[in-house]
Amino acid sequence: MNADATRPAIVWFRKDLRLADHEALTAAVEAGLPVLPLYIHDVETPGAPRPGGASRWWLHESLQALDASLSECGGALIVRAGRTRGVLAEILRETNATAIHATESYEPFGTRCEADVEKLCREHDVAFHLHRGRLLFVPDDIVTKDGRPYRVFTPFWKSCLAQPAPPPPGAAPKFNSFADARSLQLAELKLQPSKPDWAGGLRKSWTPGERAAKDALSEFIDERIGAYATQRDALPGTPTSLLSPYLHFGEISPAQVWHAVSHAIDAEGGAIEKGANAFLREIGWREFSYHLLHSFPDLPDVPLRPEFKNFPWRDDKKALTAWQRGQTGYPVVDAAMRQLWETGWMPNRARMVVASFLVKHLLLPWQAGAAWFWDTLVDADLANNSASWQWVSGCGADAAPYFRIFNPILQGQKFDPEGEYVRTWVPELAELPANDIHAPWDAPPTVLAAAGVVLGKDYPEPIVDHAAARSRALRALESTK
Structure with a gap:
């Protein structure tokens, strides 16, 4: 037997915590080497x-589910x-691994890490393979x-749709053998609250893991995708897919989602096509956010539109706390x-x-x-959060104009x-x-009394007047021009 055949291949898991449609994992298995599945918790x-x-709570649960699947x-x-870099150097010395396989990242820290690991692998004469996913x-x-x-979504998405369709997702590989190494107990990462x-609300609302991700996708396609185009902005109930955390942690791949929805369109035709296409467009927004972050790595901190660097933001800790609570x-x-x-979540319209x-x-x-x-x-x-906040704030790519100021009363009444x-x-x-619930300060005193509501005691008075706030915001915008 070739001595190299006993040297393991490391599969470096990051935000790809699944077995199915995992190119890096499949490539390691198909190389015929023992597989060493590795997760590194790096906050140092x-x-x-x-x-x-x-996120830490979800990560603990997701890693636990991945370990159970393995x-x-x-x-x-x-x-x-x-x-x-230090952890991988240590693992290479301990195991004499011959290769490291990983799913490519498009976040600034992830790409810097990959460059560092590639250098480490050259120093140790170890192959380093990055895969899509x-x-x-x-x-x-x-x-x-x-x-x-691209800095405007519609032409970006048209360009995406003009490309060849994403490759069909692969099944989970059939493992030949595994390598072993010293491991921390998951609890030692201290990801869970003590x-x-x-x-408690997170545990009640969510089940992390690859199996739960597949179930969530199936349930959405079977029960809600047809109405998605018309119902996705509704605030009550569950009009959306609830797939965002599973996609973020890689418990399901975007290719799995794309092809499952495409197959549903083929099977059901016009009955769901409008809703399905609207949903795939939202997957496109996720892509757009990542492409922006890849091209503009300071997106989480710096507005894309430079005139907003001097915007007259206020510093009001009391108002921020009221919003947070x-x-x-x-x-x-x-x-x-x-x-x-x-619950750790809210619908996109609410966001x-x-x-x-x-x-x-x-x-x-x-x-x-x-x-x-x-x-x-x-x-x-990081990509979605940064791009979406910049979009709402009017300072990012394809941004909503700053003068578009949502009236929270009308938004409540409509959705x-x-x-x-x-x-x-x-x-x-x-x-x-x-008729009164979205603007209780306008409700007649008799209605408030019948509902048992004393404004300023049971529920706060508005911390800002809508009309005055709108005028102030527009004046602030003018000051940047």
């Missing part, structure tokens, strides 16, 4: 992003913590005629922020409403909102017409009729 390398609380195949996930389309392949990155245990006095805003705190309120009604910087979402969302994703969403998350207003 300079520039390493620190996941927020909700265990069913006869292996185990090796968990280490520390600086990526995070996106449907490679960023450098989707550019304008003059070779620049005291106080604030994750769902105590602004605007029911639809408060409902969304409380849902976020309880736009609360983001617009923060940056335009309160004139607080979008980076403060992005930081709160980073800590509280289970699908906190929660019966007040069901507000009643769920702002129970102190539950007895108000639908």
Whole structure:
């Protein structure tokens, strides 16, 4: 037997925590080498992003699910913590591995890590292979005629759709053998909250892992995709796919989603085609965000439109806290922020409403909102979070014009017409009729009394007047010109 045949191939898991449609994993197995599945928890390398609380909870559950899947195949996930380069150097010395396989990243820290690991592998005479899987389309392949990155979504997506369809997703590989190495216990990463245990709402709302991701996709296609185009902005119920955290952690690949939806269109035809195409367009927005981050690595901190660098943002910690806690006095805003705190998620329409309120009604910087979402969302994703906050704030690519200021009262009336969403998350207003629930300060005193609501005591007065806030925001915009 060739001695190299006993040297393992490391599969370096990052945000690709699944077995199926995993090119890096499949390539390692097909090489005929023992596979060493490795996850490195790196918050020590300079520039390493620190996941927020909700993301850490999901990561623990997702790694646990991946380890269970590997265990069913006869292996185990090796968990280490520390600086990526140092950990991999240590693993190479311990195992005499012959190759490292990984799924390519398009985030600034991920690409820097890959360059560092490639250098390490050259020093150790080890092969380093990067594989596709995070996106449907490679960023450098989707550019304008003059070779620049797209900054407007519609032509970007048209260019994507003109490309060959993404390759069909592959099945989970059939493992030949696994290598073993020293591993931390998952609990040693201290990803889960201890005291106080604030994750009860997350556990009630979500089941992380590859199997749950597949179930969520199947349920969406079977039950809701046909109505997606018309119902996706509704605030009550579950009109959307709920796939965003699974895509973020790579428990399902975008190719799996793309082809499952495409097959459903072929099977059902016009019955679901409008909703399915609208949904795939949202997958396109995810791609667009990653392509932007790849081309503009300072996207999380710096506005793409340079005139916004001197925007007169306010510094108002009291107003920021009121927004974070769902105590602004605007029911639809408060409902969304409380849902976020309880479940780690809110619908996209709610995200736009609360983001617009923060940056335009309160004139607080979008980076403060992005930081709160980073800590509280289970699908906190650097590309999507950064691009979306810049879009709402009017300073990013294909941005909503700054003068487009959502009226939170009208948004509630349009997308929660019966007040069901507000009643769920702002129970102190539950007895108000639908006509009054989105603007309780305008409700007659007799209606408030009948509902048991004393404004300023049971529920706050609005922290800002909509008309005055709108005028202030437009004046601030003028100052940048």
